[in-house]
Amino acid sequence: MNTKSLWTNERTRGLIFQVLLVVGIAVFIAFIISNTITNLEKAGLASGYSFLGDTASFDINQRLIEYSSTSTYGRAIIVGGLNTIVIAILGILAATVIGFIAGILRLSKNYLISRLVTIYVEFVRNVPVLLQIIFWWVILLSLPKVRNSLSIGDSIFLNNRGIRLPSANFSEGSVLVFLVFFGVLITLYFIKRWSHKRQEKTGKIFPFGFTALGLIIFLPALTFLLTDQPIDFNVPTRGRFNLKGGFNVTPELVALWLALSTYTAAFISEIVRSGILSVSSGQREAASALGLKPSLTMRKIILPQALRVIIPPLTSQYLNLTKNSSLAVAIGYQDIVSIGDTVLNQSGQALEVISIFMIFYLTLSLITSAFMNWYNKRIELVER
Amino acid sequence: MTIDNNSNNDKANQNIKPPPANTVGIIGWIRKNLLGGWVNTLLTLISIYILWLVLPPLFDWALLNADFSGSSGKECTTNGACWAWLDQRINQFFYGFYPPDSYWRVNLSLILLLPALAYILFENLPYSTYGRWFALSYPIISAVLLLGGVGLEGVTTDKFGGFMLNLVAGLAGIILSLPIGVVLALGRRSKLPLIRVFSIAFIEIIRGVPLITLLFVAVIIVQLFLPPGVSLDQLIRVMIMITIFASAYMAEVIRGGLQAIPNGQYEAAQAVGLGYWRSMRLVILPQALKISIPGIVNTFIGLFKDTTLVIIIGLFDILGQARLLQTNPDWMGKVDHETFLLAALFFFIICFSMSRYSINLEKRLDTTNK
Numbered sequence: 234m235n236t237k238s239l240w241t242n243e244r245t246r247g248l249i250f251q252v253l254l255v256v257g258i259a260v261f262i263a264f265i266i267s268n269t270i271t272n273l274e275k276a277g278l279a280s281g282y283s284f285l286g287d288t289a290s291f292d293i294n295q296r297l298i299e300y301s302s303t304s305t306y307g308r309a310i311i312v313g314g315l316n317t318i319v320i321a322i323l324g325i326l327a328a329t330v331i332g333f334i335a336g337i338l339r340l341s342k343n344y345l346i347s348r349l350v351t352i353y354v355e356f357v358r359n360v361p362v363l364l365q366i367i368f369w370w371v372i373l374l375s376l377p378k379v380r381n382s383l384s385i386g387d388s389i390f391l392n393n394r395g396i397r398l399p400s401a402n403f404s405e406g407s408v409l410v411f412l413v414f415f416g417v418l419i420t421l422y423f424i425k426r427w428s429h430k431r432q433e434k435t436g437k438i439f440p441f442g443f444t445a446l447g448l449i450i451f452l453p454a455l456t457f458l459l460t461d462q463p464i465d466f467n468v469p470t471r472g473r474f475n476l477k478g479g480f481n482v483t484p485e486l487v488a489l490w491l492a493l494s495t496y497t498a499a500f501i502s503e504i505v506r507s508g509i510l511s512v513s514s515g516q517r518e519a520a521s522a523l524g525l526k527p528s529l530t531m532r533k534i535i536l537p538q539a540l541r542v543i544i545p546p547l548t549s550q551y552l553n554l555t556k557n558s559s560l561a562v563a564i565g566y567q568d569i570v571s572i573g574d575t576v577l578n579q580s581g582q583a584l585e586v587i588s589i590f591m592i593f594y595l596t597l598s599l600i601t602s603a604f605m606n607w608y609n610k611r612i613e614l615v616e617r
Numbered sequence: 618m619t620i621d622n623n624s625n626n627d628k629a630n631q632n633i634k635p636p637p638a639n640t641v642g643i644i645g646w647i648r649k650n651l652l653g654g655w656v657n658t659l660l661t662l663i664s665i666y667i668l669w670l671v672l673p674p675l676f677d678w679a680l681l682n683a684d685f686s687g688s689s690g691k692e693c694t695t696n697g698a699c700w701a702w703l704d705q706r707i708n709q710f711f712y713g714f715y716p717p718d719s720y721w722r723v724n725l726s727l728i729l730l731l732p733a734l735a736y737i738l739f740e741n742l743p744y745s746t747y748g749r750w751f752a753l754s755y756p757i758i759s760a761v762l763l764l765g766g767v768g769l770e771g772v773t774t775d776k777f778g779g780f781m782l783n784l785v786a787g788l789a790g791i792i793l794s795l796p797i798g799v800v801l802a803l804g805r806r807s808k809l810p811l812i813r814v815f816s817i818a819f820i821e822i823i824r825g826v827p828l829i830t831l832l833f834v835a836v837i838i839v840q841l842f843l844p845p846g847v848s849l850d851q852l853i854r855v856m857i858m859i860t861i862f863a864s865a866y867m868a869e870v871i872r873g874g875l876q877a878i879p880n881g882q883y884e885a886a887q888a889v890g891l892g893y894w895r896s897m898r899l900v901i902l903p904q905a906l907k908i909s910i911p912g913i914v915n916t917f918i919g920l921f922k923d924t925t926l927v928i929i930i931g932l933f934d935i936l937g938q939a940r941l942l943q944t945n946p947d948w949m950g951k952v953d954h955e956t957f958l959l960a961a962l963f964f965f966i967i968c969f970s971m972s973r974y975s976i977n978l979e980k981r982l983d984t985t986n987k
Contacts, residue, residue: 251809251811254811254812254815255811258815268841268842268843268845269842271844272841273841275845338660341657341660342649342653342657343651343660343664346661346664349664359918359964359972360922360961361936363925363926363936364936364957364960367957371957375953556826556828559827559830560929562929563928577833583841584838584841587830587837590830590833591830598824599825
């Protein structure tokens with residue numbers, strides 16, 4: 234075989250291409266590594282992750298786990314990672330609620346409300362999210378000083394150091410209240426099953442919503458009163474110079490949460506809208522021919538079918554929100570990127586810190602998409 | 618037996634009454650769209666309340682009570698908006714620190730963008746061969762215009778700023794990422810396993826991490842990767858990272874386009890004896906790229922908004938200019954809302970019109986395919 238026939242043979246040509254690619258990448262990586270080693274030696278930096286055990290001498294004001302300025306860099310980064318997860322969960326919850334409401338309202342026959350929601354959606358999604366984050370942050374920082382806090386019903390206070398909310402103190406008896414609460418939830422699950430069965434047999438509809446609401450509020454409240462009110466709410470009050478009691482939410486968290494949830498909600502509303510439009514109008518007509526109310530049609534007929542179209546793009550919006558939460562570094566909310574940046578500046582271990590960022594976000598992406606795939610499978614249309 | 622349809626219809630027509638006055642015209646529209654049912658009425662009332670709450674104060678603030686002149690924030694004494702800064706600062710919002718006597722170079726390269734885009738997007742323009750060559754050489758022309766050389770005074774990239782920086786970074790990202798995205802998309806669908814694995818890994822890793830981590834890589838790490846003594850301009854490093862980021866997203870958009878091409882097209886290209894590259898270039902890609910345009914435009918909108926992230930690594934784009942003015946002692950505390958509003962409007966106008974264009978295009982392409 235001469236060289237020409239090697240080239241015209243599809244298999245060998247494919248092999249040559251792949252070998253070239255691998256060699257190219259290998260050479261590129263070797264080049265980078267050798268440069269990096271020389272550069273690191275020149276700068277006198279050691280590589281490796283052992284710096285994670287060194288003491289981080291900075292403070293973090295929002296922490297879910299024990300942390301002080303004598304803790305290690307590794308612990309600081311874990312605190313940051315947890316803070317990222319906090320903002321991601323808060324943002325996803327709010328964005329989902331706002332997004333679904335906005336998406337449904339945009340399809341409303343009411344001309345005014347659908348136009349208003351359209352204006353919100355179009356404005357918010359065409360303006361950079363970073364601009365919105367900084368905007369909310371500046372607004373919150375320009376609130377009155379602590380001494381002149383604005384208050385909502387004298388229990389929630391707004392000032393330039395954030396929002397102070399009532400906190401709850403749980404004493405011993407409170408366990409019982411929670412037990413009753415979970416007991417009610419379990420009972421409700423069985424009531425639901427029973428009422429479903431009865432409806433299929435007899436056609437009688439059990440007023441499940443009202444019963445559930447009544448039981449969930451009434452029984453735990455009754456236990457609460459009977460057991461000497463074991464949970465007491467620490468409502469903040471105005472002191473002379475400062476607010477006393479309650480717990481404080483930083484303006485950074487609030488700004489990030491507001492911006493991320495409204496921004497993502499605008500995208501979610503579009504997804505919800507197109508999902509609902511994708512359900513054929515015959516379904517709606519059939520439902521109203523059966524005499525279902527519009528609200529019931531939406532809940533039982535349209536949304537379950539629309540969800541199949543909605544879930545996959547919704548997943549990527551959740552991921553976008555999580556990734557966008559890294560913009561926290563611009564306003565100083567102490568998420569993983571923000572804390573990692575501090576660690577990086579103190580220790581100089583740039584490669585290691587940035588690799589931690591990437592692994593963290595890649596893991597979150599994988600977990601979210603795995604969960605969503607599982608959910609997607611569950612609600613998938615089962616055809617024969 | 619025959620039924621005389623015509624006479625029946627005539628009789629019926631004589632008896633038809635006009636619809637009740639409250640179901641047609643403006644009143645009918647209001648009853649149907651605003652007041653049909655109590656939920657609807659409630660929504661209308663809430664909307665009117667929101668409008669009443671927002672619009673008059675906004676109008677008062679932005680125009681009626683606003684200050685339009687003055688040389689510092691202290692001269693803005695009304696409780697309305699302070700627009701006095703527009704006069705001296707608007708140029709910095711747009712051009713950053715670019716030398717004022719060279720503003721025409723920025724303007725010219727923006728104006729030249731329009732014919733370049735037109736020749737790419739539309740097929741039936743006069744002189745289309747020259748036009749295509751012009752469009753292809755546009756990046757070089759504008760780079761020369763902006764950076765200097767060939768008789769023009771040199772301008773270093775640290776002078777770039779304001780909205781122009783957003784435009785330059787966004788456009789460069791999108792133009793450079795398109796060919797890389799095509800290659801990655803083809804790689805992801807390739808039959809050669811190593812090439813496929815490499816493409817998938819690249820695309821998924823880049824899409825899995827936030828842009829800000831890539832920008833950190835650009836600022837801190839790229840310097841480590843280069844041979845000692847070699848250094849790259851910061852803006853160029855940032856643009857490389859933005860391009861890499863955009864090309865991963867672009868690859869997914871184009872992959873969608875490739876998947877939408879029916880298998881018959883691939884087989885037909887093979888049947889007329891075209892090899893892989895020629896069948897891609899002459900048959901598949903022209904069709905795939907055409908149906909990917911809406912997705913490409915959407916990617917561009919996202920990328921364009923993301924260019925504001927450069928302020929985190931210390932470049933002063935339009936948002937950076939707004940922050941500079943907000944923290945300037947002369948204007949502190951007076952221009953927060955105004956500067957944000959202006960920056961937001963710049964983005965809104967461009968992104969909104971692009972998204973309308975992409976929706977239109979999507980509709981047009983949709984009908985041709987049916």
